[in-house]
Amino acid sequence: MAKNAPSTPTKIFNDPIHGHIELHPLLIRIIDTPEFQRLRYIKQLGGKYYVFPGASHNRFEHSLGVAYLAGCLVKEIKKKQSEKMPDDTIDERDILCVQIAGLCHDLGHGPFSHLFDQRFMPIADPEKKFKHEQASVAMLDHLIESNNLKDVMKEYGLVFTEGKDETSTDKEQGEASEDKASQDEASEEQYDDLIFIKEMIIGYHKDKKDLDWPYEGRGKEKSFLYEIVANKISGIDVDKMDYFARDCHHLGMQNNFDVKRFLAFARICQTKDGKHICIRDKEVWNMYDLFYTRYCLHQRAYQHKVANGIEIMITDALLAADPYIKIEGSGGNLFKISESMNDMAAYTKLTDNILQEILHSSGEDLEPARKILSNLEKRQLxxxxxxxxxxxxxxxxxxxxxxxxxxxxxxxxxxxxxxxxxxxxxxxxGKKDQNPVDSVWFYEKSNPDDAKEILGKQVSRILPRFxxxxxxxxxxxxxxxxxxxxxxxxxxxxxxxxxxxxxxx
CATH class of the missing domain: 3.30.70.2760 (Alpha-Beta Plaits)
Structure with a gap:
């Protein structure tokens, strides 16, 4: 932490999943904003709550849990870093950035979470190709600007490099780096922490996959940091670890994955593809439990036949109401539901409450949408x-x-x-038709600094074929x-x- 950092105290939350969790003062400053508090009003499991009465949890508590686990994991791997890898030393800036990325990774979710980006938006505006991760980055920019947090972040030691437009996500996603070699030689102070946070939220840059190193927030020597919040290599990240445990808890299902064992056995190892987060070889079955839990959640809850039918009804209601509901954004401009993400001031106002607004409306234009929601409340599905x-x-x-x-x-x-x-x-x-554990790196107790693969055929002859x-x-x-x-x-x-x-x- 910077020497002149504010003396704001940390805060302890009593979380039903992780127990008493302590969060950094800068995270508390972010949490105590309207843009983050909005997540209290967005159901984690969308329309599934109409079928599973315990699934009343929201994106708010999930985000706190991901920030906590992100901090736990990055601190664990820092503690176990090998003296053979001095270039990848994790510092306090890295730890704070990883926690902020975990906290803010879901800022861009719309009403009823994935219902909005996977059902409503592809029909309402298919050309937009809306992704909640991109909206999360835009909302983070809006949150920082609206609450004057940039100077506060600097006081806590975060770095914003001069001459870079840290609020322009289009540039970050679309432009190839002009001089990657010079960046690799740059000192740590020259890396922009806000860009780093955004890159961890979005994941791999689509337009930069052909580059040897597609990121700008940190150099290749710290590649493993990009695997903590949104792991695009194996799919093992703290986002999944929290929502699997949290969703199972609220759905009344069993979670077989042991996150504490994962944290205890995770470390950085050298692989043929660079440095990655690796797990002890004896934990291979814990990895299969993680991905099997994912499948079970989809089979029993996320793709429940009645719950999906309800989400289709909610989608139809939102589509019917879209042309007639106007949300006021910056400068007094008005936006449809499907346009609200074009202005984060308007998008901040868009939560699950939109259904109540439609249901309690009286205008003739909203009658078709009102009828669908009225049928939903009467269980005429x-x-x-x-x-x-x-x-x-x-x-x-x-x-x-x-x-x-x-x-x-x-x-x-x-x-x-x-x-x-x-x-x-x-x-x-989690990896389409492939075995995701084949993409996980492991290490042996006798050789903890070098990684190896453990393919499915080496684990058991009775693993799934498909x-x-x-x-x-x-x-x-x-x-x-x-x-x-x-x-x-x-x-x-x-x-x-x-x-x-x-x-x-």
Whole structure:
């Protein structure tokens, strides 16, 4: 910490998952802002709360948990760093930046979390290709500027380099570095900490994957720091560790992954691809437990058939209301729901409360949206008429829902395209059809500084053969018996024509 750092005390939170957790004073300054407090009003599991009554937790407490675990992990690997690797020494700035990235990684979530970026926005504005990580970076900029925190961050020792536009995420994501060699030779003080924080939130730069080192916030000697909050290599990061434990707790499910053992056995090792966070070889089954827990959460909760149908209803309500609801942003400008992320002052006001605003409205324009939400409250839900699995050769894509709804409507005279909703689901261990543990680095007790791979075939002969499956569910928006029967007939005919492996429910 800088010598002239403010004397603001730390704060202790009593967290139901991690117990009493202590957070740095700068994190408290960030937490005590309207932009961060907004996360109290965004459900962690979106519409799943309508099915699982315990799933009432929000993005707020999850963000505190990720900040805490990020601090735990970076401090553990600092403690266990080898004397053979003096160039990668973790300093107090690194630790603070990692914690801030963990705290702020979900600032950009919209109403009902992933419902907003995975269901609503792809239909409301498909050209935008909205990602909540990018919105998190924009919201972080807005939070710092609106609350005059830049000078406070400097007082705590964070560095903002001169001549760089730390608020321009487009430049960070889109422009290749002009002189990477000179940056590698730069002293630690020349690295911009805000850029580092943003890079940890976003992950790998899409437009810089061909570069030997795509980041600007830290040099390659500290590559392992980018694996703590959002690990794009193996998928093992503190974000997952917190939400697996937190979601299991609130859903009433078992979490088999032991985060304390992971922290105890994590260290930095030299690999053929550079320095990475590695785990003791005997912990390989704990890694499989992590990814299996992910699959179980998707199978039992995240992709629950009734909960997904409810989220489709909420999406339809938001789409129907989008042209008529105006949110005031900076300068008094008004924005639709789907435009709100263009102005962070407007986006700050957009939370789950938007449903209550629609439900309690009286205007004629919002009547269609109001009707959907009224049906939701009365439990008059969209009915699932069937689930099927596509074969490998059918060419089903995640973007084909509208096309498939039209195909179903063509198979019946009683229903239209608007009466069908097709939900395409992919469930895996976190790395599509690959075994994610094959991407994890391990070390032996006798040789703790050098890493090795442990492939699935070396672990057990009874591991899963496949690590991904795809499901297609069809819902009917009408609830009368005649419509549901017609939808089922159309669905069964559609499955036969598509040569799907299973049909019916």
């Amino acid at each position: 969209y009915k699932i008429v069937g689930q099927t699995e596509p074969t490998a050769s059918t060419g089903i894509t995640m973007k084909g829902s509208s096309e498939y709804e039209a195909e179903l409507a063509d198979l019946t005279l009683k229903l239209t395209k608007e009466d069908f909703r097709v939900d395409i689901i992919c469930m895996n261990y 690590f991904e499956e795809q499901l297609i569910r069809v819902y009917c928006t009408k609830t009368d018996d005649e419509s549901i029967e017609a939808a089922k007939e159309a669905f069964n005919t559609w499955c036969r024509k598509k040569n799907f492996t299973k049909s019916g429910w």
